[in-house]
Amino acid sequence: MARACITICHDESGRDAGILSPSRWPSSTRNNLNAARGRRARVHLILLLAISAGSIARAFAKKEQGQIPIVVQSRTPEDEELDDSPLVLQIPEQAKKMSPDKVYLVGEKLLMEGKSMEAAGWLYRAAEMMPRDPFSQGNLAIALHQMGRSKDAVIYFRAAASLDPQDLYFANLGQALWSIGEIDEAIRVLRTAVRLNEDHVGSLVLLMQLEHYTCNVLDAWDTKVTQTRKALRRAIEAAEQGGGVAAAAWTPSQVLLLDVEEELVRRLCAVFTADAARLAAPPFPLANRPRVTGGRLRIGYVSYSFGLGVRNGLMYNVFSSHDRGRVEVFGFAIRPHDPGADEAEQKRVEANVEHFVDISRVPVEDTALLINSFQVHVLVDICGLHANGTLIYRVFARQPARVQVAYMAFAGTTGAGYMELLATDRHTSPPEYSAQYAEGLLFLPHSYHVNSHRTRFPTVGNGDHVGSVSSGERRRAREEAGLPGDALIVTSFNQFFKIDKHLIHAWAGLLEREASAVVVLIQFLFHQQVLPRLRRELEKRGVRGERLLMVDKLPAAQHLNRSRLFDLHLDTKLQSGHTTTVDALWGGLPVLVWPARSLVSRAAVGIVSAAGLPWAIARTGSDYVALAQKLVGGRGAAASRAAVQESKRGSPLFDLPLWVRHWERALRTAADAAATRDTPGAWHVITASAVPDFRAPLRLLAPAA
Numbered sequence: 001m002a003r004a005c006i007t008i009c010h011d012e013s014g015r016d017a018g019i020l021s022p023s024r025w026p027s028s029t030r031n032n033l034n035a036a037r038g039r040r041a042r043v044h045l046i047l048l049l050a051i052s053a054g055s056i057a058r059a060f061a062k063k064e065q066g067q068i069p070i071v072v073q074s075r076t077p078e079d080e081e082l083d084d085s086p087l088v089l090q091i092p093e094q095a096k097k098m099s100p101d102k103v104y105l106v107g108e109k110l111l112m113e114g115k116s117m118e119a120a121g122w123l124y125r126a127a128e129m130m131p132r133d134p135f136s137q138g139n140l141a142i143a144l145h146q147m148g149r150s151k152d153a154v155i156y157f158r159a160a161a162s163l164d165p166q167d168l169y170f171a172n173l174g175q176a177l178w179s180i181g182e183i184d185e186a187i188r189v190l191r192t193a194v195r196l197n198e199d200h201v202g203s204l205v206l207l208m209q210l211e212h213y214t215c216n217v218l219d220a221w222d223t224k225v226t227q228t229r230k231a232l233r234r235a236i237e238a239a240e241q242g243g244g245v246a247a248a249a250w251t252p253s254q255v256l257l258l259d260v261e262e263e264l265v266r267r268l269c270a271v272f273t274a275d276a277a278r279l280a281a282p283p284f285p286l287a288n289r290p291r292v293t294g295g296r297l298r299i300g301y302v303s304y305s306f307g308l309g310v311r312n313g314l315m316y317n318v319f320s321s322h323d324r325g326r327v328e329v330f331g332f333a334i335r336p337h338d339p340g341a342d343e344a345e346q347k348r349v350e351a352n353v354e355h356f357v358d359i360s361r362v363p364v365e366d367t368a369l370l371i372n373s374f375q376v377h378v379l380v381d382i383c384g385l386h387a388n389g390t391l392i393y394r395v396f397a398r399q400p401a402r403v404q405v406a407y408m409a410f411a412g413t414t415g416a417g418y419m420e421l422l423a424t425d426r427h428t429s430p431p432e433y434s435a436q437y438a439e440g441l442l443f444l445p446h447s448y449h450v451n452s453h454r455t456r457f458p459t460v461g462n463g464d465h466v467g468s469v470s471s472g473e474r475r476r477a478r479e480e481a482g483l484p485g486d487a488l489i490v491t492s493f494n495q496f497f498k499i500d501k502h503l504i505h506a507w508a509g510l511l512e513r514e515a516s517a518v519v520v521l522i523q524f525l526f527h528q529q530v531l532p533r534l535r536r537e538l539e540k541r542g543v544r545g546e547r548l549l550m551v552d553k554l555p556a557a558q559h560l561n562r563s564r565l566f567d568l569h570l571d572t573k574l575q576s577g578h579t580t581t582v583d584a585l586w587g588g589l590p591v592l593v594w595p596a597r598s599l600v601s602r603a604a605v606g607i608v609s610a611a612g613l614p615w616a617i618a619r620t621g622s623d624y625v626a627l628a629q630k631l632v633g634g635r636g637a638a639a640s641r642a643a644v645q646e647s648k649r650g651s652p653l654f655d656l657p658l659w660v661r662h663w664e665r666a667l668r669t670a671a672d673a674a675a676t677r678d679t680p681g682a683w684h685v686i687t688a689s690a691v692p693d694f695r696a697p698l699r700l701l702a703p704a705a
Contacts, residue, residue, distance in 0.1 A: 087144075087152055089121045100129040104136055111139055116146040127156070134164035141172065150179040167197035175206060183214060183529055201235050201249040204228070212257045212497040214529040218537050221501040225259045232264055239271040245390065248272070252385035256412060257497055259574055262436035262598050269415030270438060272385055276393035277418065281365055289402040290375040291675040297668050300330040300376035300401065302392065304383055306356070307338040307349045314408075314579065315382060317452040319352040321660045326668075330355045330374055332367070334383070334392070364394045372400035377671045381419070384409030402674045405667070406439060408448065411578070411600035413437040421670055423663075424448045424599065428606035433597055442670055445662050446652040447610035449578060449603060453586040454654050460560040460587055478565050482551055488517040488632050491566045491589075493559075493580035496521075496530045498572035502621055504534065506594075507570065508541035509625040514632065520566065522559075523550045556583075563587025567632045568640075576604035585611055585647065586654065590631050590640035594618045610653040613643060 095103050107122030123140035130136050141156035157173035170193035177186035187210050193203040208228055211217040217224055232250060239248040252269045290298075299322070306319060322329050331353035337346045350356040355374070359367050371379060379401035383392050386409070396404055399418050406414050407423045414422070415438045422429075422439040425448045429441055453460075475485030483489060490510065492499075511517050521527075521534075527550055535545025554562060560583055563569075569584035571577045571593040577584075581604040584591050593604040593616060608616045616631075618624035630636040652658055 087149055089124050090118075091121045091125045095122060095125045100126055100133075103129065104133075104139075107136075107143075108139060111143055116143045119143045120147060127159075132163060134160040134169070137163065138169060138172070141176070145172075145176055145179070150176050154180065154182075165196070167193045167200050167203065170196065171200060171203040171206075174203065178206065178210060183210060183526060186210060187214070187216060198231075201231050204231050205249050205254060209254055209257065214526045215496055215499055215533045215537075216529075218499070218501055218504060218533065228258055229260050229264070232258070232260055232268070236264060236267050236271065240267070244278075245272055245275045252410065252412070256575065256600050259500065262433075265598070266413050266415050266436055266438060269385055269413055271415070272390050273393050273397070273414050273416035273419075276390045277397035277416075279390075280394040280397040281368070283397065283399040283418065284368075284372055286402070286677075288372065289399060290372075290377055291402055292377045292668075292671040293675065296326060296328045297664070297671055298328045298330065298375060298377045299667060300332055300371055300374065300379045301353070302332045302371075302379065302381055302383055302395065303334065305335045305338050305349075306331045306333055306352060307341055307345065313456065314449075314451050316352070317455055317656060318450060318660055318663070321656060323661075323664060324354065327664055328355070329353045330357060330371075330376055332357050332359050332371060334360055336360055364391060368395045368398035368400045371395070376401045378403045378405060378667045380405045380407050380423075380667075381414075382407055382409045385414060386410065403667075403670050405442060405670070408450070411575075411603060412598065413439060420674070423666070425606045425610075427609040428602045429599055436598065442666055444659075444666055446659070447606040449582065449607055449610075450656070450659050450663075451579070451582045451586075451654070452656055453582060454656065457557055457560055457586060460557065460563075474565075481562060481565055483520065483549075483565055484518060486516070488514055489520055489566045490517060490568045490570050490628065490632065491520045492570045492572060492577075493522060493583060494572045494575075494577050495524050496526060498575040499534070500572070500574050503570075503573050503594075504537045505541065506621050506624045506628075508538050508543045509621075510628045511538070511543045511547055512541075513625065513629055517547070517632065519548045519570075521548070521550050522553050524553060559583070560587040563589040567637060568592060568628060570628065571604050573601065574598075575600050576602060578603045578607075581607045582653070585613075585644055588641065588644055588648070590637075590644050591616055592618060592624065592628055592631060594621075594624045607653060611644075611647040611651045612653075613647060616640075 095106070098106075103122055104126035107119045107126055110116075110119035110122060120140060120143040123136060123143055127133070127136040127140050137156045138160035141153040141160060144150070144156065145153035153176045154173065157169060157176055161169035161173055170189050174186045174190035174193060177183075177189060187207065190203050190207040190210070193200060194207060197203075204227070208217070208224070211224070232255065235247060235249045239245065248268060248271045250268060252265075252272055255265055255268050292298075301315075301319070303315075307316070319329060319331065333356065336358040337349060341349070357370070357374075359370065362370060379396070381392070381396060381404070384406075385393070393414070393416065396416070397418055403421065404419050405421045405423055406419050413436060417438055419439050421442040422437055423442045423444060425444050425446065428448060429437070429443075431441070434441060471486075478485045478489075490507075507519055511519065521530075524530075531548070531550055532545075534548050538548055539545045551562075553559070563584060564587060566589055569577075569581070569589050569591040571581060571591055573594045574596055576593060576595060577591075581591055581593070585607075591604070591608060591613075593608055595602040595605045595617065605617055608614070616627075618627050631640045648654055
């Protein structure tokens with residue numbers, strides 16, 4: 001068996017053998033536990049399930065602690081340095097005098113107690129003494145993985161899987177491979193785990209996530225969609241029948257990647273927000289939630305931070321743009337400042353809100369009490385159901401404010417009845433689709449999506465586009481940027497996981513009709529895997545793969561300036577662009593959107609409608625291809641660019657002060673409506689104000705005489 005840079009150190013310390021009996025595991029885990037054979041098999045199965053589910057034990061510990069933690073999901077340079085450094089394991093001298101089983105039991109106990117580094121030495125000794133024992137190999141791998149030594153863990157996960165080829169070993173091996181960036185191998189291993197046990201939803205969840213990130217899902221799309229929907233429905237039913245969050249397997253953020261029914265998304269989100277309510281203290285009585293009675297409206301925002309990191313800086317200028325004569329602003333910061341923010345930036349962030357409240361060290365139970373003590377009328381969630389959503393929603397479940405509004409952070413319903421309203425617009429969330437929301441809908445008059453582009457990027461895309469320069473200048477600028485000089489260049493700024501089979505088919509149809517056209521994408525994470533995959537998909541449809549290109553990802557201002565070199569931005573269907581759509585328009589680039597039914601698929605419809613560009617909305621795949629041809633060719637290209645420039649100058653989309661006035665009016669309308677209610681009840685659609693739509697029509701020039 002391979003050892004791979006392991007140094008063994010001996011000392012005189014030792015521990016008594018014994019077993020820690022696990023408690024408070026979900027019922028689904030206990031059922032699996034009862035099916036396992038033997039005490040060692042049972043304990044090992046728990047450890048495998050814990051790592052596969054993202055360490056259930058640590059999640060319980062965080063809930064018991066009652067703090068809102070900040071989760072960093074990406075690997076840092078320090079992680080890489082640790083993984084590549086020599087591994088030093090300390091094996092107590094006492095271990096040399098004990099039987100192999102007793103050595104294993106000590107390591108197992110330490111691992112169950114969360115003492116991974118101590119456990120690793122004992123388990124290494126056990127694996128050395130019992131090289132054919134998969135439990136010793138597998139638990140040593142778990143200990144190493146928890147220590148951040150994923151490369152070393154892979155070696156021992158492989159050994160365990162070769163000794164006992166069961167699905168859980170392959171599931172853990174797949175996760176370890178993913179964590180070190182071996183994506184193709186992780187996908188192969190996870191497919192094996194799913195073949196061995198179709199009921200192991202954890203393997204399928206990670207597999208589907210990686211296949212979406214790398215566009216491998218395009219292979220046998222329909223089969224995978226059917227398999228995923230079936231597994232998701234089964235997991236949700238188990239969660240609703242008492243299994244809770246652990247049985248749900250998917251998180252709300254993960255399910256937004258999938259082509260699934262909106263009803264399943266709502267039910268899954270409800271599992272998470274109901275779990276938050278179960279763990280929270282009872283809600284405040286309605287009489288104890290302040291009602292607006294005149295004077296300033298008190299708005300509280302709950303966010304991870306209030307710096308440029310908050311929703312990519314979209315909200316940064318909103319807080320300081322409030323009319324302080326009408327609105328009193330409270331910022332409840334889960335993380336006081338963005339990493340790397342200097343002292344001057346920290347002062348600016350704190351000055352942006354009238355009352356900056358650092359709640360990073362306040363227990364969840366006390367956070368709701370603190371918010372209520374400030375007599376906030378409207379509490380706005382700009383965190384969403386992401387990594388720590390359940391913990392944060394324990395605050396909202398207590399309902400410290402009379403009106404609670406979900407806004408923008410999560411592109412879908414919260415599933416929570418205690419979130420009275422979801423802020424949206426009539427284009428993004430048409431009333432006929434209201435059944436997919438647990439909340440009432442608070443309609444803003446234009447797009448619900450806010451941006452500060454006019455302030456942050458004042459000089460980008462102001463008339464200096466491809467059509468306004470000579471062909472020679474255009475060619476040189478494109479070639480300097482690594483683009484083909486004379487081609488029709490269509491692009492999509494969206495991440496790879498948003499690409500589905502319908503989209504790739506439409507792109508192929510456009511390339512087939514426009515012989516000089518190419519598709520250019522941004523080199524996001526996993527682009528090495530995605531480029532050959534997408535090229536093969538085009539070739540299956542009769543288009544040369546070389547007509548799909550990729551360019552470097554650039555900092556925001558440079559990226560927006562490069563937009564002038566493209567001819568058309570093609571939005572994605574199942575998950576539309578949000579900020580990317582705004583970026584394209586502010587860069588002077590015409591866009592084409594193709595919505596489905598869900599909020600996450602329709603945000604771009606609200607954006608182009610607020611920009612006054614209703615002609616940029618396709619209804620079907622054939623419509624998408626035909627409109628794309630129209631917008632890149634001849635008079636259509638010039639007219640669409642002119643319309644976008646007109647939109648930049650005069651549309652509500654880029655008018656931040658106007659958006660803030662409408663936002664304040666919407667929240668005031670909701671607060672006034674809530675003030676008249678003496679009992680909680682269902683909310684309906686609230687329209688803040690009726691204003692005419694802006695229009696930047698597509699004016700096709702008459703042909704020359």
